[in-house]
Amino acid sequence: MSLPDSFERLTVLFRKLPGVGAKTARRMAFFVLQQPVSYAEELAACLSGLKDRIFTCSRCGNITDREPCAVCSDLLRDRSTLCVVETVEDLISIEQAGVYSGLYHVLGGRVSPLDGEDLDEECLAGLVRRIGEDRIREVIIATNPRIEGDLTFHAIVDRLGETDVSVSRLAYGLPVGGSIEFADRTTLLASLESRVTVKRKE
Template sequence: MSLPEPLERLISVFKRFPGIGEKSARRMAFCVLQQPESFALAMAEGLIDLRRKLHPCAVCGNITDIDPCSICDDPFRDRTLVCVVESAEDLISMEQAGIYNGLYHVLGGKVSPLEDEELDPDKLQSLKQRVIDLSVQEIIIATNPRIEGDLTFFEIISYLKGTDVRISRLAYGLPVGGSIEFADRVTLHAAFESRVNLDKYPR
């Protein structure tokens, strides 16, 4: 049995969301159908607004509806620090954690030979330009702790060659609250490699 065309079309749209298969997409479409019409209208308006009003910040690449974004425009941010992230979603996670008060640079991609993905050279060039123009003191590279994150990290540092900016990368290893007993070999190795010297602690 074929479904009515509007239902079929909505299901094929929902199936494009990450982690959503045929059955989930069908449930979502039926859910829309069962809600009052105002729900569908609010959803449609929200989607159109999302596409029309949001764009990447011209300075850092964060998703914003104003330019520059509220982070770049915030006078209380530490402008000597720039944290480089792969995506605006990573930036949001950092912000929600409330642990960092510097600026950001969103790459909008990563180096992934398997997915035939490269970094946008313009994003690297604009990062280098920010380092030069704004006298940035430290670039904190927050790429993901996996092969693609490593490749992306090395590409960034090779691009920043010739500048005297300090470059660091977020440490990775044992999860806080975790246990050595259950850590896998790769995580344990990373934890050893990222170990912190004792002079960081008062004695």
């Protein structure tokens, strides 16, 4: 069955979104088609202005529509702690959890030799500059718990060797509510290595 070209084009564009297959893309296109014209106009205006109004914060790398971003300009945040994340998505996840109140530094990449990826030198230089200029006392490296995250972590630690700052990394291992019997070897090893001392021998 042949569908209108404009409908097919919209379906193709939706299929380019992460995690969207052919059927889901078609359902999304039908949804837009069934909405009032005002919905399609607002959606089109929002998409067309997205690139014009949203840019990267020059200080931390977060997405923003003002300079500096809302996080960097919030004077109530702990300005002595800097959390280094791989992507803006990671930053948003931590923010939505409401468990951290310091500043951020978005790497915008990772170290992945198999994919030919490496950290941007200017981003690392910016991190070192921020530590000095903002008088950061602790850098929390929040890279993902996988091989690429480990390589990225070590690359950052090596670069921060020239700075006088405390460096920590997020602990990882058994998830809250999980069961030991279902954990794989890597998770159990990470849990043991990240264990917390609750009482020391006197």
